[in-house]
Amino acid sequence: MYDVAERSGVSIATVSRVYRTPDSVRAQTRERVLEAARQLGYVPSGNARGLASRTTGVLGLCFPDMADPDAEADAEADSDADDAVMLYSDQIIRGMERAARRHGYALLIAASMEDGPESVVAKVAGRVDGFAVLARTVPTEDLEVISRRLPVVMIAGPREIDHLDHIVVANADGERELARHLIEDHGLRRLAFVGGEVESPDAEARFLGFRQACRDAGLPVPDAPDLRAEMMTQAEGARAAEALLDRAGERPEGMLFANDQMAVGALRALERRGVRVPEDIAVTGFDGIPLSRIVQPPLTTVRQPIRRLGEQAVELLVQRLGNSGAEPVSLMLPVSLIRRASCGCG
Amino acid sequence: MYDVAERSGVSIATVSRVYRTPDSVRAQTRERVLEAARQLGYVPSGNARGLASRTTGVLGLCFPDMADPDAEADAEADSDADDAVMLYSDQIIRGMERAARRHGYALLIAASMEDGPESVVAKVAGRVDGFAVLARTVPTEDLEVISRRLPVVMIAGPREIDHLDHIVVANADGERELARHLIEDHGLRRLAFVGGEVESPDAEARFLGFRQACRDAGLPVPDAPDLRAEMMTQAEGARAAEALLDRAGERPEGMLFANDQMAVGALRALERRGVRVPEDIAVTGFDGIPLSRIVQPPLTTVRQPIRRLGEQAVELLVQRLGNSGAEPVSLMLPVSLIRRASCGCG
DNA sequence: ATCTAGGGTGAATGCGCTTTCAGAAGAGGG
DNA sequence: CCCTCTTCTGAAAGCGCATTCACCCTAGAT
Structure with a gap:
């Protein structure tokens, strides 16, 4: 960024503005900056941006390592089915991705595994604005800690922590x-x-x-x-x-x-x-x-409605990001015979 | 982190070490720090970590907004199929997620959409250590710029940019x-x-x-x-x-x-x-x-072998992250009649 | 010609963490 | 009891960007 600024003869503040608030920069200046960026192969650092602005534009999902053992078993029995059948987690992901996209968020997904301290959750939690957790994926105590800092919604699980939003099916x-x-x-x-x-x-x-x-x-x-x-x-x-x-x-x-x-x-x-x-x-x-x-x-x-589960999770997260003070929400999605x-x- | 350091009577450097290199801290000190972190609800900032260490532990995937119009059409005709059938992108995601997990990476996914300048790619590119792109998702010129800074692998697309790794099926x-x-x-x-x-x-x-x-x-x-x-x-x-x-x-x-x-x-x-x-x-x-x-x-x-496409993409990225000097790789996965x-x- | 807005821009600060580089505190050895 | 060698720990310097705040310039108004 400093290089871009130097090359286009402006300060880094202006370069930043070109990306964040393009309208606040004179068109001519903006063009110069963009051109320099192109020549230098400048890729803005999401990390730095996130650090400075305290927001990432990313939502997360943690799901169990073995999301659906039955389907896995099926898959082994019939390799055709393997490629064809969506697992529970696949559907959640699809739902969340769609909804996140609508709201301008990207989606970070990670399956839980035993790791160092805090493991997966830590990885996800530190990089997102909020995230969803499938039941029995993350130790309750970890969730308890994390949910004090950012929005978390529990999917298809019991309401172990009372200030968490959560969604279940009926x-x-x-x-x-x-x-x-x-x-x-x-x-x-x-x-x-x-x-x-x-x-x-x-x-x-x-x-x-x-x-x-x-x-x-x-x-x-x-x-x-x-x-x-x-x-x-x-x-x-x-x-x-x-x-x-x-x-x-x-x-x-x-x-x-x-x-x-x-x-x-x-x-x-x-x-x-x-x-x-x-x-x-x-x-x-x-x-x-x-x-x-x-x-x-x-x-x-x-x-x-598994996919809707994912969609709703994103909706809840987005809502809470907009108004963190609201009462915890508890949704129950209807099912159909x-x-x-x-x-x-x- | 500063709070944790203060509360446990150590410096922030030590707190950092507790998370990064636990063994380099005396067990007793480590415990004190972890306890303080628990009490304070401390969640390490992935952004800051990424900024300082210049690595994110995340791989990315950009796919087209309409990854598979045919499947979409099908889905509308038969709502059952909607939940059952995996789209091309779903399978890629599954493959990449599995492989990424094995290597200790999380996966950031984002569908392309027309947006501001650089749009989606910029979002992803700035937050990952490397990423995969489905054919015809990202303008070639953007890819050209980004691929100068971090590993990119092109999936199922022509080799438009010669220094890119790419994978196709036969x-x-x-x-x-x-x-x-x-x-x-x-x-x-x-x-x-x-x-x-x-x-x-x-x-x-x-x-x-x-x-x-x-x-x-x-x-x-x-x-x-x-x-x-x-x-x-x-x-x-x-x-x-x-x-x-x-x-x-x-x-x-x-x-x-x-x-x-x-x-x-x-x-x-x-x-x-x-x-x-x-x-x-x-x-x-x-x-x-x-x-x-x-x-x-x-x-x-x-x-x-769509899923393998995703898995291989991750393998290539991981390889290149380990050895960025290597010659560009061009894989062709076998298909089966x-x-x-x-x-x-x- | 002088004054007043405002749009454009730059300097400087800090976001939260990693990472040297040293220094402090023990542990033995002479 | 002093010195050297390990272990641990702390101080400090950034990582790359967003964001005030202040300043400068150019118009339009007087």
């Missing part, structure tokens, strides 16, 4: 609506719910929705899922389905899985056992992954 | 192999090639491959594609297919399209016309997009 509402549909529209009564690990807030919320539907319909309200899967993968889903079949007592009329992966696994297990879906038993999932459309029968499920053949529809 | 080889397959294995002779706009280096390279195959087989070598599509979309592909059918003279035995989108459009047009594929005519595409697997008949095509029903295979 897991409970979706599952409730799904169960209601099975009960009221298809007349099913004996429903089994297959949940996930206790620490998964999503899976738990979905189970809660299931309970509500049972209560609403006057059916017995279970205290806990009929089964819990550790990994929520297809393999676990298949195992769960078989376990439910082999259980003493009457066979359930419907199996609700906490996610699509498990439901798909169940579909395959049931087929092996010669159990017809949906004639003998209804099966449902949650998420609306691409695979749910392709399996036979197509899976009734609940679609999450997708009725397909696996429950008896279509 | 477009010509792939198309050549594809055409060879049609000619030798299926015994076809009258082949028509539908290309893209002249400015599309990919489409041109593919046509070149087609010519080579013709030459190899002793068939007449065309000077130009039988047709050129402006947009390379399904609609254009359909139109092209019909135009070829309606042409005077013998009907071609095979139609080779410069990408899958057009081929898919052609498939549909041919079906409407009652022309059977592959019995009456063979059809092929290029890219290996997800859709190519699903259409009827499944499309014979050439798959590009996918034989499906539309050419008569399977």
